Amino acid sequence: MRITRVDTYVVGTPWRNLTYVVVHTDEGLTGVGETRMLGHTDALLGYLAEAKVNHILGSDPFATEDLVHRMKYGDYGRAGEIVMSGIACIEMACWDIKGKALGVPVWQLLGGKVTDRVKAYANGWYTTERTPEAYADAARAVVERGYRALKIDPFGAGKFELPYEEGLYAVSLIEAVRDAIGPDTELLLEMHGRFSPSTAIRLAHEMAPFRPAWVEEPVPPENLKALAKVAAKVDLPIATGERIHDRIEFRELFESQAADIVQPDVGHIGGIAETRKIAATAETHYMLVAPHNVGGSVLTAASLQVGFSTPNFKILEHFNDFADAEIKKVVKGAPEVVDGYFDISDAPGLGVEFDADAAAEFPQQRAHFDLFADGWEKRTPGAGR
Numbered sequence: 001m002r003i004t005r006v007d008t009y010v011v012g013t014p015w016r017n018l019t020y021v022v023v024h025t026d027e028g029l030t031g032v033g034e035t036r037m038l039g040h041t042d043a044l045l046g047y048l049a050e051a052k053v054n055h056i057l058g059s060d061p062f063a064t065e066d067l068v069h070r071m072k073y074g075d076y077g078r079a080g081e082i083v084m085s086g087i088a089c090i091e092m093a094c095w096d097i098k099g100k101a102l103g104v105p106v107w108q109l110l111g112g113k114v115t116d117r118v119k120a121y122a123n124g125w126y127t128t129e130r131t132p133e134a135y136a137d138a139a140r141a142v143v144e145r146g147y148r149a150l151k152i153d154p155f156g157a158g159k160f161e162l163p164y165e166e167g168l169y170a171v172s173l174i175e176a177v178r179d180a181i182g183p184d185t186e187l188l189l190e191m192h193g194r195f196s197p198s199t200a201i202r203l204a205h206e207m208a209p210f211r212p213a214w215v216e217e218p219v220p221p222e223n224l225k226a227l228a229k230v231a232a233k234v235d236l237p238i239a240t241g242e243r244i245h246d247r248i249e250f251r252e253l254f255e256s257q258a259a260d261i262v263q264p265d266v267g268h269i270g271g272i273a274e275t276r277k278i279a280a281t282a283e284t285h286y287m288l289v290a291p292h293n294v295g296g297s298v299l300t301a302a303s304l305q306v307g308f309s310t311p312n313f314k315i316l317e318h319f320n321d322f323a324d325a326e327i328k329k330v331v332k333g334a335p336e337v338v339d340g341y342f343d344i345s346d347a348p349g350l351g352v353e354f355d356a357d358a359a360a361e362f363p364q365q366r367a368h369f370d371l372f373a374d375g376w377e378k379r380t381p382g383a384g385r
Helices: 041-056 064-073 081-102 132-144 164-181 197-210 224-233 247-256 272-284 297-308 325-330
Strands: 003-012 017-025 030-037 117-122 149-152 186-190 214-216 238-240 316-318 341-343
Touching: 003 041, 017 041, 017 081, 017 325, 030 041, 030 081, 030 297, 041 064, 041 081, 064 081, 064 272, 081 272, 081 297, 117 297, 132 149, 132 164, 149 164, 164 186, 164 197, 186 197, 197 214, 197 224, 224 238, 224 247, 247 272, 272 297, 297 316, 297 341
Parallel strands: 117 149, 117 316, 149 186, 186 214, 214 238
Antiparallel strands: 003 017, 017 030, 117 341
């Protein structure tokens, strides 16, 4: 079996573009992959166009390790976000083809299931007016939909330092959410790598009474010593890793022991096998895995293949029930959350199919995401995304 064609499609939203690839083979089987870009979609498409000629066309879709290696190292460059994202969507499409060819789900090819369901947490639900009342109403709606975990960034446009009064307001948002969802729903606290260590430590202590299940990216991800400083002074689990784009770069994070949960993004780290390798290494360091997942339904399906077959998999982020819910129709068979969990699927491959006609309804946009654009004092809708 050989790869004969690669088609690319961009599904646009105001704040991010989703890039899908459909890989065709000479035996008539196709596979789909996806990645999500913030501001680099054209660069990704350019890389994929060159990689098709240089590496992909004519390759055996079953030989994913060889294909990934050539795409990563074959152009004598250092792979970063764009290259690893391009690799990811091609690699997961090849896994989809393998599963379809063999008539089994990808999780079966990864060693078989270790669980029949994966817990989901909701993100994207709090793009509303930034007040305690509005956040409480939105959080209650999340729980009513069956979710048993949700994540929130309550810090507005805070960066490095958060003034005292703004910190108090952030606390009031978290208090309102906790009161709304009750004590049994997991609450995950996102900091988006905003803060200095001292600010992150202070805020974590102020948020601790509301029992967040983790503190995510408390400091910018480039400095592991700063992360270790936070971890040493905070009695809450630390999660990070969504902005690491190479498995080798995870080595220092593991060695630092500064995190309790690692968050590789399947769509940015090189795909399914790379994520499994990270998860296996995390297991040797007694760390859990909770992939970053703010893409569409193909990325969710790919992440779940890892989840169903990985012993130290904690939980999976889910976005499309809240932000850009209308684009779900682009993917048929999209995974759904039922009573807070994704149930295992026996469908072959990734278990989903891409609908190019539906995708045409959502053309590429000049997507823009600026975490610090909306001032805290404005209480503007969307400031918390």
